[in-house]
Amino acid sequence: MSKVLLIDDDAELVEMLADYLSRDGFAVTTAHNGEKGLPLALGGEFALVVLDVMMPGTNGIEVLKQIRQQSQIPVIMLTARGDDTDRIIGLELGADDYVPKPCTARELAARIRAILRRMEPNPADNHQPITTGNLVLWPQQRRALWCGAPLDLTSTEFNLLEILARNAGATVSKQTLSENGLGRPLAKFDRSIEVHMSRIREKLGLLADGRSCIQTVIRQGYLLIRE
Incomplete structure (x- = not known):
């Protein structure tokens, strides 16, 4: 309970x-x-x-x-x-x-x-981390590292970052992020995903070339750069 x-x-x-x-x-x-x-x-x-x-x-x-x-x-x-x-x-x-x-x-x-x-941990997941570039996530432990340093993420931020990491290099729609990260359909004029992404970007910082590792794909969604 x-x-x-x-x-x-x-x-x-x-x-x-x-x-x-x-x-x-x-x-x-x-x-x-x-x-x-x-x-x-x-x-x-x-x-x-x-x-x-x-x-x-x-x-x-x-x-x-x-x-x-x-x-x-x-x-x-x-x-x-x-x-x-x-x-x-x-x-x-x-x-x-x-x-x-x-x-x-x-x-x-x-x-x-x-x-x-x-x-909750997904029984289907093994204990292997998700690794893409400088990002490492352990979904069962709800733990993440960026450039070797712990990331202090809320539960929703972790969900969204995990979705992007599992699809690194591909665009993920805001609808998919809302449904799978927030647990609800994306509502009209709802800016929740944008705000969460802004917070995640702030915590990750910039890449060596000055870009954010999370790119906005206009009218489509977001993409985590596969380094």
Whole structure:
């Protein structure tokens, strides 16, 4: 039973979501503000955090910043519907995904399962690493090296980079990346993939010739350069 932490000041919504998630097989703990939720998120007890952006006191963006300073636990942000600014800021700070409010408990449960499922080792994979150029990934261990140094990746960033590495030298569409990396179809005007790719590029840095190893292929997708 996966343990999920739900941080939101909307008591009625929290009760509804917690009840549904509990009946859907999750062990749910709730916190109604960032001050109480942050130490719980950093305690190492939970598999995933659901975090509301708009809360009094320490808001969700600040909580996410502090989580990412110490942990790569998966985080799903709850954002106001139509508020692209909060979504993009959350993704840029390391959120794995977002769900616009008002949301259905069923949709949230599906997003949680998608992220957790992609963190589980695939029995079909052997223990051999994926190696392409300066990049080495161990999918079962969720571990990656770039130029011999550890890469500090969120769960979603690892998923996306693994997909590109398995297809190094070939273009991977944003639709494929969204479906296999985020666990959901790519929505119209959704910039999640672009933001995640920007973060991955920043962590990888540039090649010796000044290029990024992840190239954008206009109107097609992304390509990891095979060195």
